[in-house]
Amino acid sequence: NAGVTQTPKFQVLKTGQSMTLQCAQDMNHNSMYWYRQDPGMGLRLIYYSASEGTTDKGEVPNGYNVSRLNKREFSLRLESAAPSQTSVYFCASSESSPVYGYTFGSGTRLTVV
């Protein structure tokens, strides 16, 4: 099983460009999440989707949009990238029971110049 797959692994954008980060899971999980990781700040929740067809804002949603395309896929879009969005982005998924925690993808390292 692949678990959680994120693409691309690395990306460099110019300020103002747009892009979509892709995430797919093959574990039939209901919930999916997007986090960003910055040095000294841990992981901060951008958006999450508790189930197919629903999405909600997390702690730092400004400048981002999401789409829960189906149960497997949850994409994150930057409409007009800014240098402050330079970060490592992680997608995660989870079962309904919190006992199993989250399964994370390997991350996308994004640099905005």
Place this chain on the structure above:
Amino acid sequence: GEDVEQSLFLSVREGDSSVINCTYTDSSSTYLYWYKQEPGAGLQLLTYIFSNMDMKQDQRLTVLLNKKDKHLSLRIADTQTGDSAIYFCAEDPGGGNKLTFGTGTQLKVEL
């Protein structure tokens, strides 16, 4: 809002015990977790503790929970070089399945 706090760095010698500490924010958190992140990788769940427990042991890992002080710790016995990584604690505020992560502790194991 309040942050889930961890010290940034910890250095230990191989074979010693490591203790990583965390202060969480929400007394209604039902589960508390420890995750490990190796370089260039995502986070992996190490262990968790349910809020009605004081201690949980899992092989070389011991988790201690002090609910009164909202303090969580992870002890790694006989620390090995393969334990070098960043360790994150996490809580589920309000008991929902939406985790808040700490700032992470970089553990360095020296020979």
